[in-house]
Amino acid sequence: MTVPAQRVRRRPSAPGRVLPLLLVVALLAPVGFLFAQTHRLTGDDRDLAVRERLGVEYLRVLGPVTEALVDAQSAAVTGRAPAREALDRAVQDAARVDARIGDELRSRERWAGLRAKLEALPNRTLNDPEAAFTAYGEVTDLLLALHRKVREASGLVRDPQQDSFFLQDGIGRDLPTAMVAAGRLADLSALGAARPATERARTQGELAELRVAALASAGDLVADLRAAVDSSESTELGPNVLTPLDTYQRAVEALAAYSAPAAAAKTGLSDPAQVAGARLNAQSAAKLLQPVILDQLDSLLTERIDSYDRDRRLAAGAAATATLLVLILIGVLVAAFRRAQRRAAEAQRAAEPDSGALSGSSGWQPPRPAERGRSPEDHRLLQPAGTGRDAGSERWGPFDAAR
Template identity: 35%
Template sequence: MLTAVLAVLILVPAGILFIRVWQQNEDDRSDTKLEQQGVEYLAGLSPLISALAEAQSAAIQGSAEAPASLTAAVTRMGAIDQRLGDTLSTRERWTSLRDTIGRLPAVKGEKTQIFQAHVEVSALALALARAAAENSTLSRDPDTDLAHLQQALAVDLMDTVIQVSRMGDLSLLVAGISGSATEKAQAQAVLLPQFGAAVNQVNADVAGLTDNLQAAVDDTTSVTLSGSLVSTVDAFRRGVESFVRGASPATTLTGSGQPQPAAMATAQSQLQTSLASLSGVLVREMGGLLDARSDRLDTRRLEAIVVAAALVLLVLAVILLATVGRRRRAADSADDEALSALPDAPDPFARSSLEPPYGAEVGSNRRERSGAVR
């Protein structure tokens, strides 16, 4: 009875602790898997953002067809959302974005109207990126390095690409304003504030990107993050600076300068290349950190199973030993009782009660036999 009570007192608290540890581990594993899916989703969105920027510039310059890069990016992103959209709750946003992209070639009219249509599409794409980061819990990751890396990828980097492209196209629109002085003034009153806002946003995004990447490097367990970012970040920033110079913001803001389309085209090509490299580094580093976390959780899970199994075996061993000891004591007690129930063994040195005492006369029959012998 005492053994059973002790077993219960050991197993019940240990079982409750095991369940809590196991449940926490499973929750962490689920969160990690969800974040891995979020990284995969953002990896597909990065080339789509770049393709949307390219399509916007092509449309402003008079191209009626969407570039091949946009078609390929939409197809690839559709396949990703087909697998992950329900889990990340992005299906509705992606469907809206895909349909809006599909209607872009049908947008006709003034260049400003075409530009605004692309602005709406890029806004939907950026909102989708933020939703993927939020719904996958990447934006709430407890590790500092991962939190800053996802901010750099899902917000700063993608927004920089969109705003740089928007700034360049606005500079071309401002430079292309025609008509009477009144019409030019009216157009400039609409476009110049947008251009100035885009320039300011580019500077803010690049600063935010730099700060987040530096914060991630300062507090990371990755041994490759710092080295991987140095060249890619520098190349990206040089591309942004070249594009800004090509747009000539100092003169375009006054309406008197002319942008440099050739310089912007070169800078945009460089920017897209560096964007692919930088986003690839961020995706790879985030994936590596999440894989390492998943491995740690798997190890912790195995350790919990081993400890629980060892505890159960220990309790079973104690119960078994107690049972064997109890049975052995019961057997010994039964043997003692059996022995005590047996009659006492005769004393071989004790005189029989039928034998006459020494020196007593024998009976008549004895005498007769003795005489017969004689």
């Protein structure tokens, strides 16, 4: 009877050992791709919002420069000494901001040209009001161009959200344009009253053009702010903006009424004093509205940056969790593989003695009797025939030998 040898468990092949690990790593690859994609997209959007906040900061210091420059222009045109203290102070504040962020917004060259023009403006009253009007007009054009440059370089003109886009358009384009146009309208009204009758037609045409520009810019500002309120999800934008906006809108309507050509007047022109008073009221309302718009715009951008940071943290947490789970799964697979190797090695060692004992025989054999205690005669009697002393004689047998 044969005893079957114990079957030794085969070791898994190399592809069988590597395939589970490859599948686990393949699960991690899409997670890594999604994390990298989310990080890149949110990173670009976040960088844009951060740069937009720099533009808001720059526009904040350009507002006082615009107000002071318009006031200085009105003083120079009407024969009064320009109030340079407010203008110099506003220029210094803008210069500090430009020194800090001008390189990033690529506004350094434009600001340098504007500042040179501002410093070149005379500190005393000019003898020629027309020359003063022209000189200040060139400087205000450079100032409006700097507003456009800041909006473009900071990315405000590419803002993806409707509420913040309308706010930046109102504060960076409509409001400064309306303030400059209102100042020119009031100053030209004063100049037109002193011009000769031969230039009355030209004066009326210029006043009509400035009136349209001032009222159109103010109307665009009102439309932009109302659109921002309607499209915004913020509960604070409406109450904070609408009240100063209504004040500004009433001031602009008064400016439109006072700047209209007077049919009863001999010159056909409006009263310069009334236009100047309406311009001051509109500028005061704009001065109250400007920081409100800037604060709301900056608040929306700050909330957007916080949301991008939150999304990036969530994506990083999800990627870290997926990586941890994959590492745990890899550890479990490696531990299971090592246990299988140990069991296979133990089974092989247990099977080796049995297989060696059975390899030399095909069946069971009885043990040979011990040869101790036999006499020489017994050994001789047990020898086969033909192996005795006379091995050459075949007649000898056991009994002949004994005889």
